[in-house]
Amino acid sequence: xxxxxxxxxxxxxxxxxxxxxxxxxxxxxxxxxxxxxxxxxxxxxxxxxxxxxxxxxxxxxxxxxxxxxxxxxxxxxxxxxxxxxxxxxxxxxxxxxxxxxxxxxxxxxxxxxxxxxxxxxxxxxxxxxxxxxxxxxxxxxxxxxxxxxxxxxxxxxxxxxxxxxxxxxxxxxxxxxxxxxxxxxxxxxxxxxxxxxxxxxxxxxxxxxxxxxxxxxxxxxxxxxxxxxxxxxxxxxxxxxxxxxxxxxxxxxxxxxxxxxxxxxxxxxxxxxxxxxxxxxxxxxxxxxxxxxxxxxxxxxxxxxxxxxxxxxxxxxxxxxxxxxxxxxxxxxxxxxxxxxxxxxxxxxxxxxxxxxxxxxxxxxxxxxxxxxxxxxxxxxxxxxxxxxxxxxxxxxxxxxxxxxxxxxxxxxxxxxxxxxxxxxxxxxxxxxxxxxxxxxxxxxxxxxxxxxxxxxxxxxxxxxxxxxxxxxxxxxxxxxxxxxxxxxxxxxxxxxxxxxxxxxxxxxxxxxxxxxxxxxxxxxxxxxxxxxxxxxxxxxxxxxxxxxxxxxxxxxxxxxxxxxxxxxxxxxxxxxxxxxxxxxx
Amino acid sequence: xxxxxxxxxxxxxxxxxxxxxxxxxxxxxxxxxxxxxxxxxxxxxxxxxxxxxxxxxxxxxxxxxxxxxxxxxxxxxxxxxxxxxxxxxxxxxxxxxxxxxxxxxxxxxxxxxxxxxxxxxxxxxxxxxxxxxxxxxxxxxxxxxxxxxxxxxxxxxxxxxxxxxxxxxxxxxxxxxxxxxxxxxxxxx
Numbered sequence: 001x002x003x004x005x006x007x008x009x010x011x012x013x014x015x016x017x018x019x020x021x022x023x024x025x026x027x028x029x030x031x032x033x034x035x036x037x038x039x040x041x042x043x044x045x046x047x048x049x050x051x052x053x054x055x056x057x058x059x060x061x062x063x064x065x066x067x068x069x070x071x072x073x074x075x076x077x078x079x080x081x082x083x084x085x086x087x088x089x090x091x092x093x094x095x096x097x098x099x100x101x102x103x104x105x106x107x108x109x110x111x112x113x114x115x116x117x118x119x120x121x122x123x124x125x126x127x128x129x130x131x132x133x134x135x136x137x138x139x140x141x142x143x144x145x146x147x148x149x150x151x152x153x154x155x156x157x158x159x160x161x162x163x164x165x166x167x168x169x170x171x172x173x174x175x176x177x178x179x180x181x182x183x184x185x186x187x188x189x190x191x192x193x194x195x196x197x198x199x200x201x202x203x204x205x206x207x208x209x210x211x212x213x214x215x216x217x218x219x220x221x222x223x224x225x226x227x228x229x230x231x232x233x234x235x236x237x238x239x240x241x242x243x244x245x246x247x248x249x250x251x252x253x254x255x256x257x258x259x260x261x262x263x264x265x266x267x268x269x270x271x272x273x274x275x276x277x278x279x280x281x282x283x284x285x286x287x288x289x290x291x292x293x294x295x296x297x298x299x300x301x302x303x304x305x306x307x308x309x310x311x312x313x314x315x316x317x318x319x320x321x322x323x324x325x326x327x328x329x330x331x332x333x334x335x336x337x338x339x340x341x342x343x344x345x346x347x348x349x350x351x352x353x354x355x356x357x358x359x360x361x362x363x364x365x366x367x368x369x370x371x372x373x374x375x376x377x378x379x380x381x382x383x384x385x386x387x388x389x390x391x392x393x394x395x396x397x398x399x400x401x402x403x404x405x406x407x408x409x410x411x412x413x414x415x416x417x418x419x420x421x422x423x424x425x426x427x428x429x430x431x432x433x434x435x436x437x438x439x440x441x442x443x444x445x446x447x448x449x450x451x452x453x454x455x456x457x458x459x460x461x462x463x464x465x466x467x468x469x470x471x472x473x474x475x476x477x478x479x480x481x482x483x484x485x486x487x488x489x490x491x492x493x494x495x496x497x498x499x500x501x502x503x504x505x506x507x508x509x510x511x512x513x514x515x516x517x518x519x520x521x522x523x524x525x526x527x528x529x530x531x532x533x534x535x536x537x538x539x540x541x542x543x544x545x546x547x548x549x550x551x552x553x554x555x556x557x558x559x560x561x562x563x564x565x566x567x568x569x570x571x572x573x574x575x576x577x578x579x580x581x582x583x584x585x586x
Numbered sequence: 587x588x589x590x591x592x593x594x595x596x597x598x599x600x601x602x603x604x605x606x607x608x609x610x611x612x613x614x615x616x617x618x619x620x621x622x623x624x625x626x627x628x629x630x631x632x633x634x635x636x637x638x639x640x641x642x643x644x645x646x647x648x649x650x651x652x653x654x655x656x657x658x659x660x661x662x663x664x665x666x667x668x669x670x671x672x673x674x675x676x677x678x679x680x681x682x683x684x685x686x687x688x689x690x691x692x693x694x695x696x697x698x699x700x701x702x703x704x705x706x707x708x709x710x711x712x713x714x715x716x717x718x719x720x721x722x723x724x725x726x727x728x729x730x731x732x733x734x735x736x737x738x739x740x741x742x743x744x745x746x747x748x749x750x751x752x753x754x755x756x757x758x759x760x761x762x763x764x765x766x767x768x769x770x771x772x773x774x775x
Contacts, residue, residue, distance in 0.1 A: 002613075161647060164622060166621040168619070236647075240648070311650040325652040326672050330663070330666040332667045336688060336689070338632065373689070550631045555686075
C-alpha cells in the first residue's frame with residue numbers, strides 16, 4: 001500500500017520498519033517531525049533530549065549497547081553535536097547508528113545556510129542523501145545495514161524540501177532485529193590516546209572499503225538518457241534536474257554521497273559530452289570530481305547562495321527564458337513574522353522598550369521576534385544559548401570601553417535547558433552584572449510545541465519530573481534580591497522587576513511565567529476571554545497599538561480589537577490611560 | 587501533464603489542512619502527488635505557502651514563476667504578493683478577506699485599497715470569494731479554508747470526485763459534516 005508522507009514521516013517509518021529501538025533528538029526545523037512521528041511507534045523508545053549533543057550521545061550509548069538507534073537535528077544542531085560525532089566515528093557502532101542532519105538551504109527558519117555534507121569527510125563517516133519521501137524510508141534501512149556492516153555511524157543528510165515535501169511511500173512491515181548483545185571492548189569503546197591511535201588507521205581503512213561499496217551499491221545509480229548532457233546530482237537537486245531534463249540528459253544520481261563513487265564518476269564522465277554538477281549550496285560533489293582531474297561545470301552556473309529550483313537549473317544550463325508572468329500594480333505591504341496575539345513574551349519586551357539605552361542579546365526561539373517593530377527588542381541573535389553568553393561578553397567589552405550599557409539577555413525555557421544554564425553559571429562565576437531573562441512559556445514553542453524538561457511530560461506522553469527553573473537558578477548562586485519571578489501578563493509587576501534589574505550591580509535573573517497562548521489547554525481555558533474598546537472613551541492615542549499586538553488595528557479612524565484573535569491577556573488594557581479597554585471573561 | 591497549485595495566506599488560516607485534504611484526495615484519485623510546505627518563524631501572522639503538484643509522474647515539489655495553474659489566496663493582499671507564480675491564463679481564487687500585517691497595524695505601511703480592482707484588470711480567470719460570509723452561514727467561521735478548497739476544486743474541475751469520503755477519512759467525526767458542507771459551499775459560489 002502507498003501512503004502520502006512527508007520526508008520526516010517517511011524517515012520515522014523507515015526507522016520503525018528497520019527495527020530501530022532508541023531515538024533521541026532536540027527539536028529544530030526542518031527535522032522536528034521525525035521524532036514526533038517516531039513517538040507514534042510504541043516499539044521504539046523515543047525522547048526529547050535537552051540538546052543535540054545530549055541526543056547524539058544517548059543514541060551513541062544505545063548503539064554501543066546493541067540497539068539500532070537514531071538521532072535527528074537541524075543543521076546547526078550538528079555543530080552542537082559535533083563533539084560526540086567525531087569520536088563515535090572512531091568507536092564505530094554495535095547496533096546501527098543514524099545521525100540525521102536536516103539542512104535548510106534558503107534559510108526558511110534558520111540563522112545560517114551551512115552545508116553539512118562537509119561533516120562526513122571531516123568526521124570520516126559514511127553519508128547518505130535521500131531525494132524524496134520514498135528514499136527517506138528506504139535509505140534508513142540501507143543506512144542501518146551499511147552502519148553495521150562497516151562499523152560506522154551514518155550521517156543521513158536531508159534538506160527542508162526533502163523533510164517537508166510529501167510524496168507517495170510504499171509501506172512495509174517492521175523487521176524485529178532486537179537489541180544485539182553487548183560485549184565489553186575497551187579498545188573499541190574507550191577512546192584514550194593509545195586506543196584512538198590504533199583506531200585512526202582503522203577509520204582510514206574503513207573509508208576505502210566504504211568507497212568500494214559506494215561504487216557498487218544501489219544507492220548510487222546511472223540513468224542513461226541523452227548522452228550530450230551528463231548531470232551528477234544528489235538530494236532534492238536530482239528531482240529538480242529530472243523535472244527540467246527528463247530523458248534529455250543522463251544522470252549519475254548520488255544517494256551515498258560520502259565516500260563518493262570514484263569509479264562510477266569516471267565511467268559516467270567518460271561517456272557524456274558535457275558534464276554538469278547540480279547541487280545546492282556548496283560545491284561538495286564538484287570539488288571531488290575536480291580532484292579526480294575531471295572537467296565539469298558546476299558553481300560557475302549554479303548559485304551557492306539560497307535554495308535551487310527547476311527554473312534556476314533550466315536557466316543556468318539551458319539558458320531558457322522566463323515564463324510569461326503576471327504583475328499587478330499594487331504596493332504590497334510586507335508581512336514579517338510577529339509575536340502572536342496574547343503572546344506572553346510581549347509584556348516584558350514592552351516593559352524593556354521604555355529604556356532606550358538597553359542592549360538586548362536575544363536567542364533562538366519565538367522571542368527572537370521581539371526585534372520586530374514596534375517593540376524592537378534585540379541587538380544580537382547568534383545561536384542557542386548565546387542570549388546569555390553574548391551578554392556577558394558585551395558587558396565586559398562595554399566596561400573595558402568605558403561605556404555604560406545595561407545588557408538584558410533572553411532565553412526561553414527550552415533554550416535555558418539546552419544551553420542557557422552554562423551561560424548563567426558563567427555569569428555568576430565571573431560576576432557579570434547582566435540581566436538574564438528566562439521566558440518560561442512551558443513549552444518549546446517555535447518548533448510547534450514540544451515537551452521539555454520543564455513541562456512535566458515526555459515525548460512518549462509519560463509524566464516526568466519537572467525541572468524547577470527557579471530552584472536551579474538559586475542553586476547556581478543567584479541571590480534572592482537578584483531574582484524576580486513575574487507574570488508577564490501583569491504589566492506593573494513586570495515593569496517593577498525590569499526597573500530593579502536595570503539598577504542591579506550583580507547578575508540578576510527575571511523569570512517570566514505564563515504558558516504559550518497557543519497551547520491547546522490554554523486556548524480552551526481562555527476561549528471565552530477577550531478585550532474590547534469602549535469607543536466613547538477611546539482618545540485614539542494609539543498607546544495600545546504600540547504593544548505590537550496583531551489583534552489591535554486602526555481602521556477607518558477607529559481602533560478595534562479583533563475578538564477572534566484576542567485571548568484577553570489584558571496587556572493593552574494596562575497601557576490604556578483612558579480606561580477605554582474592558583476585558584470579558586475570567 | 588503536471589498541474590501546479592499554490593496556496594498562499596497567513597499563519598493560522600488553515601492553509602496546511604486545506605492543502606492536506608486536496609493532496610490526500612488527489613492520491614486517492616490515482617495521481618502522483620508532491621506537496622511542499624514551508625514553516626516560517628512565526629506560529630501565527632506570518633506569510634504561509636504550500637505548493638501542490640500532481641500528474642502522472644511528478645519530480646519537483648516546487649512551482650516556478652508563471653507555472654501555477656491555480657493560485658488560491660486566503661488573504662486579499664497575498665494575491666498580488668504571489669501573482670508572479672500564476673501561469674499565463676491560469677486561475678486565481680481570492681478570498682475577500684483582510685488581515686493586516688504589523689507594518690500596516692502600526693501605520694508604517696498602508697493596506698492597498700484597490701487590490702480586487704487591480705486584479706480584475708489583469709487576470710481574466712479570477713474568482714473572488716467571500717469565504718468568511720459562506721463559513722458564517724455554515725455556522726463556523728473557521729471553515730473559511732475549506733470553503734476556499736471547494737472553490738479550488740471547482741477551478742480544477744475535480745468536483746465529481748468523492749471529496750466527502752476524503753474528509754471522512756482524514757478528519758475526526760465531529761468535524762466531518764461541517765467540512766463536507768464547506769467544500770460543497772465553496773464549489774457552489
